[in-house]
Amino acid sequence: MKVDVLCAEIGSTTTVVNAFSGLGTDNPRLLGQGFSPTTVLEGDVTTGLYGAITELSRRLGTEDLEWERFFASSSAAGGLRMTVHGLVYDMTVRAAREAALGAGANIHQITAGRMRKNDLKRLVEIKPNIIMIAGGVDYGERETALENAGKIAALDLGIPVIYAGNIQNHEDIRNIFQASPSLLYIVKNVYPSIDRLEVLPARKVIQSVFEEHIIHAAGMEKIRSLVDGPIIPTPGAVMEASRLIKEDLGDLITFDVGGATTDVHSVTEGSEEIGRIQLSPEPDAKRTVEGDLGVYINRMNVLELTDIKKTAASLGLNDEELKTAVQGLKAVPQSDLERRIVRELTLTALKTALHRHVGKFHESFTAKGKRTMAEGRDLTALSHVIGTGGALTRLDDGAALLREVFAQKSRNDLMPRYIPKILIDQSYIMASLGVLSREYPRETVRLFKRSI
Numbered sequence: 001m002k003v004d005v006l007c008a009e010i011g012s013t014t015t016v017v018n019a020f021s022g023l024g025t026d027n028p029r030l031l032g033q034g035f036s037p038t039t040v041l042e043g044d045v046t047t048g049l050y051g052a053i054t055e056l057s058r059r060l061g062t063e064d065l066e067w068e069r070f071f072a073s074s075s076a077a078g079g080l081r082m083t084v085h086g087l088v089y090d091m092t093v094r095a096a097r098e099a100a101l102g103a104g105a106n107i108h109q110i111t112a113g114r115m116r117k118n119d120l121k122r123l124v125e126i127k128p129n130i131i132m133i134a135g136g137v138d139y140g141e142r143e144t145a146l147e148n149a150g151k152i153a154a155l156d157l158g159i160p161v162i163y164a165g166n167i168q169n170h171e172d173i174r175n176i177f178q179a180s181p182s183l184l185y186i187v188k189n190v191y192p193s194i195d196r197l198e199v200l201p202a203r204k205v206i207q208s209v210f211e212e213h214i215i216h217a218a219g220m221e222k223i224r225s226l227v228d229g230p231i232i233p234t235p236g237a238v239m240e241a242s243r244l245i246k247e248d249l250g251d252l253i254t255f256d257v258g259g260a261t262t263d264v265h266s267v268t269e270g271s272e273e274i275g276r277i278q279l280s281p282e283p284d285a286k287r288t289v290e291g292d293l294g295v296y297i298n299r300m301n302v303l304e305l306t307d308i309k310k311t312a313a314s315l316g317l318n319d320e321e322l323k324t325a326v327q328g329l330k331a332v333p334q335s336d337l338e339r340r341i342v343r344e345l346t347l348t349a350l351k352t353a354l355h356r357h358v359g360k361f362h363e364s365f366t367a368k369g370k371r372t373m374a375e376g377r378d379l380t381a382l383s384h385v386i387g388t389g390g391a392l393t394r395l396d397d398g399a400a401l402l403r404e405v406f407a408q409k410s411r412n413d414l415m416p417r418y419i420p421k422i423l424i425d426q427s428y429i430m431a432s433l434g435v436l437s438r439e440y441p442r443e444t445v446r447l448f449k450r451s452i
Contacts, residue, residue, distance in 0.1 A: 001062040003031055007432035008052065009234055010045055010074040010223075011038055013259035013296050013331045014390055017052040018432045019060065019067070020447070028443035030427055030451070032060045037331060038076050045076055046222045071229035071435045073237040075104075075260070080210050080233040081128045083109040085119075085152070086165070087135035087144050090280065095191035096134040096164060099202035101287040104210075104236025105130070115148050124155060130209055131159055131182075132202070133173075136166035138192045149173055153180040160209050164190045164202045185209060199283050207232050230435055235287060237434030238388065239265050241444065243285055244437050248445050250383040252420075253357075255350055255402065256430070257389040259296030259331060262349040264288045264357040270378030274414060279362075279375045286377055288357045293349040295342055295391045296331050306348045315340055333394075343401070346391045350405045359414040378414045385420045386452075388430035398424045427451040 003019045015038045019031040034056025039048035057065040082105040086093030089112040100107055108126045111119045123131070131152060135145035145165040149172075152161065158181040163173045170186055177184040188201040211231055224231065232240075235256070242254045242265045251268035267285045270278075292301045303311075303326050312322040315337065325341055333339045359376025385402050392398045399422045409415040429451055437444040 001060060001064065002066040002068070004067070005069045005071060005229070005436065006053070006056075006067045007435055008049055008070070008072040008223075008227075009237075009431045010049065010072060010076045011234065011258060011260075011390065012075055012079075012294070013038055015039075015045070015048040015052045016390075016428065016432075017049070017056050018427075018429055019056055019065075020432075020436070023436070023440050023443050025443075026446075028440070028447050030429060030447060032056055033427070033429075034059060035332075044222070045074075046226075049223065049226075069229050070227045071432070072223060072227045072231045073234040073431045073435050074223075074231060075234040075258075079235070080105040080130070080206075081108050081126065082130045082132060082206070083107070083111075083123055083126060083128045084132045084134070085111045085115060085148050086133075087141060088112060091194075092134045092136065092165065092191045094280075095197050095199060096132050096202070098197065098283050098286060099164065099190050099199035100132060100206060101289060102199060102236075102239055102283065102285055103203040103206035104233030104239065104287075105206060106289060106291065111148075114144055115151055120151055120155065123152070124157070128159060130162060130206060131157075132162045132164060132206075134163075134165040134190055136169075136189075137194060138167045138189050140166060142166050142169055142172075145169055146172055146176070149176045153177050153182065156181055158182055160185065162187060162202065162205055162209065164188065167192070183209075195281050197281050197283050203236075207236050210236075230438055232435060234431045235263050235265075235289065237431040238263065239285060239287055239434065240437050241430050241434035241448070242267050242386070244434075244441055244444055245386070245448055251381045252384040252386060253379060253382055254386040254388060254430070255353065255392065257346050257349055257387075257391040258294055259390060260291070260294035260298065262290045262293035262295075262353040262389075264290075264353050266357065266377060266379060266382070268379065268381050270414075271380045274374050274378040274380055277372060277374045278378065279373050282359075282377055286357075288353070290349070290353045290356060293353055295345040295349055296329065299326050299329055299345055302345045302348050302352075305352055306344060311344050315344070339395075342391060343395055343397070346395060346398075347401050347404065349391075350401060351408070354405055355413075361412045361414065374414055376414065380414055380416055382416045382420045384423060386423045386425060386430070388425035388428065390428065393425055393428040423452040425451050
């Protein structure tokens with residue numbers, strides 16, 4: 001049996017392989033899906049990948065599965081690790097951070113101002129996949145970014161460096177890294193002027209660097225030889241899918257609840273009313289990643305964020321029985337009790353992630369008296385909510401959980417007045433759609449609509 005495309009999502013706990021046909025036609029189809037535990041700890045992620053392909057073949061009823069193209073996304077072994085170094089945290093550092101997160105990166109270090117010895121020591125210890133240097137609006141402050149660039153270049157790390165700061169520094173930055181083993185990429189300033197973010201060019205380069213240079217998990221070099229299409233960070237793939245679907249559905253927010261993290265992707269410009277009182281600019285597409293909210297790897301931390309007594313009672317357990325049961329959870333729940341526990345953990349992860357993502361109203365006192373201002377992500381214009389991820393899509397009542405989350409908003413949150421339309425990615429293909437969207441954007445939207 002031959003299919004058009006296999007698309008693998010290599011996650012922290014599970015590897016999923018999706019088979020698609022009809023790409024390039026008006027009738028694209030998801031033919032089947034195979035699962036296997038991700039095998040990073042065994043030293044080779046291809047073991048889990050081939051396990052998922054074997055499971056897919058079994059489900060399709062064939063022993064000789066073939067494909068025209070093979071695409072992939074990955075968040076295994078910590079995904080795309082980045083560090084960000086800017087000038088002022090609330091300005092250029094924040095803009096660089098938005099660019100990195102939107103591209104699917106996990107940020108392991110952020111510094112503002114001139115880097116100190118401890119900052120440099122920490123950078124060496126982190127061993128990031130990509131380093132981003134920013135700082136200064138165009139034709140503004142120059143020296144901080146140049147000094148940081150010189151210090152980083154002197155480390156001789158051989159790690160790709162992206163410069164996204166003051167345009168006047170381009171030639172000096174090139175000279176600084178001329179003799180460095182680090183490949184240098186220069187992109188548009190992520191914060192070119194006050195109250196303006198320009199993060200999309202940096203996002204595209206981050207994903208390109210990831211594809212071209214990053215072998216970030218054992219066995220990835222083998223996968224690169226197997227995959228003839230793009231390999232992009234899984235969070236970046238979900239963002240790409242969200243951005244494309246927004247063009248069809250309108251302003252939306254996507255929740256991706258997984259075993260290691262809960263990611264929130266909102267694609268919205270907000271409302272004009274809130275825009276007039278917004279304290280600082282926001283990108284049109286924003287991602288927040290909650291590395292402490294995975295419902296498997298970080299399940300004990302999520303449990304601590306719940307009302308343990310109430311949750312235990314609802315499950316017919318006492319506190320200690322609940323903690324023991326959560327500690328013993330498998331990556332894929334096996335019993336009815338385990339599924340009910342995952343439901344409670346998922347609900348807590350959703351509530352906490354949304355609370356951290358959404359902006360707030362603030363009261364401030366000025367010479368003209370008290371004023372209401374807005375800070376952070378404006379979600380008031382949302383029309384749709386999408387649920388995806390291994391945890392959320394496997395629950396029978398994922399839509400009900402999201403509806404409950406949006407029904408419990410605070411009066412100070414920048415939330416929509418009414419609950420948006422809830423959509424669940426039932427086929428769990430959102431990340432694969434993001435990868436496919438680069439070559440098959442029209443088919444991507446059609447496949448999504450069939451999945452919800």
